[in-house]
Amino acid sequence: MPKRFAYSLAVLFTTALLASAPALAADGYPTQLRIGYQKGNSLVLLKSRGTLEKALAPYHVEVQWHEFAFGPPLVEGINAGSIDIGFVGAPPPVLAQAGAAPEVVYVGYSEPYQDNYAIVVPKGSTANSFADLKGKRIAVAKGSAGEYLLLSALDQAHWPLAAINEAYLGYSEGRAAFERGDVDAWVVPDPRLADTQLANGARAVLSARQLPPQYSFYIAPRGFAEQYPKALAQVLAQLNATEQYAKAHLDDAAQVLSDDTRVPLPVWRKALARQNWGVHYPFPAEVVASQQQVADTFYRYHLIPKPVRVADAVVEVKP
Structure with a gap:
């Protein structure tokens, strides 16, 4: 094979490989x-x-x-x-x-969070503020932002944890318990908050806006x-x-x-x-x-x- 022809084939092969290979990421960036x-x-x-x-x-x-x-x-x-x-x-x-x-x-x-995370009560509840929930059963997801919201509300009210009955429930279980009346209140974020407000007329008695950020x-x-x-x-x-x-x-x-x-x-x-x-x-x-x-x-x-x-x-x- 003539040297010039062999060299041309090598160049074409190398160019094809480079074209088909993924481009290397720029410095300071991952691939x-x-x-x-x-x-x-x-x-x-x-x-x-x-x-x-x-x-x-x-x-x-x-x-x-x-x-x-x-x-x-x-x-x-x-x-x-x-x-x-x-x-x-x-x-x-x-x-x-x-x-x-x-x-x-x-x-x-x-x-x-502002008004998009709240403690809600059923439409017919007599509770109008967090103070009205003393001694009540409140559903909340364990280890969630909602649990911190609830603990912050207790701290703000200067209540011990024993002042309320904390019910650890996931969001699906919490909603079911809330709608059945098994709990008096529920700590819930959007979009679940908006959903229960529109579907059931749930009312917020305390939102994240009223608590430490x-x-x-x-x-x-x-x-x-x-x-x-x-x-x-x-x-x-x-x-x-x-x-x-x-x-x-x-x-x-x-x-x-x-x-x-x-x-x-x-x-x-x-x-x-x-x-x-x-x-x-x-x-x-x-x-x-x-x-x-x-x-x-x-x-x-x-x-x-x-x-x-x-x-x-x-x-x-x-x-």
Whole structure:
């Protein structure tokens, strides 16, 4: 074979290989970004818009979406490093830090709950305030943001835990017990809150707005957060842009979430109308202090086995 022809074949073969090989990620970016999400939150809206994929395309990052039915398996995935970012309420990172998930760190946060998390009573209840629930049976999901809301309400009223009858029930069981009259009140977030208000005329006697602020968080494995802060900053920036878009287009957002969850459209419209929008990073001192109060409260009520220092699990993501 003539040398010139052989050289041409080699060049063509090398070019074909390079063209078929995946592009290497830019410096400071992973080749893949694995996002863990649950139904009915802003990550679903981000996924539906496709803007994150476009934002990361110049850096040759492949975005993968992994759905989780519940929060605990998502936290386990973060701790194991099989998921790179996820969204949870205030308690899961505290439980992780106090338990067997030391690799879970905070990288971003959402605006605090307001009227979208509340203690509700049935339509015909004589209770008009939290003070009227002394000695009553209140349904709440164990270890949830709702349990912290309930404990905060007790602290604000200067009541001991024994002042109410706490009934640990999951959301489905809690709603069934609430509708049967087996409990006097129920601690519930949107969209379930909006659903029971529209379907049953449930009334809020206390909302998160009236209590110390409680945030939700974006979490990641420590190693990933420390190695790829630029990638996480892109996710958080796109999430914030998505939330601002949703705020201005509530009907569109409600339709996406209704399709995703099969929760009726009017329920999502009511829930989103009182949503507190915004995704932020890095962490100001007041957000860390608020989450530390969650950790201290859970330790004081023996919900975690040891005290934790929230600041130790915060990684400052910067663009």
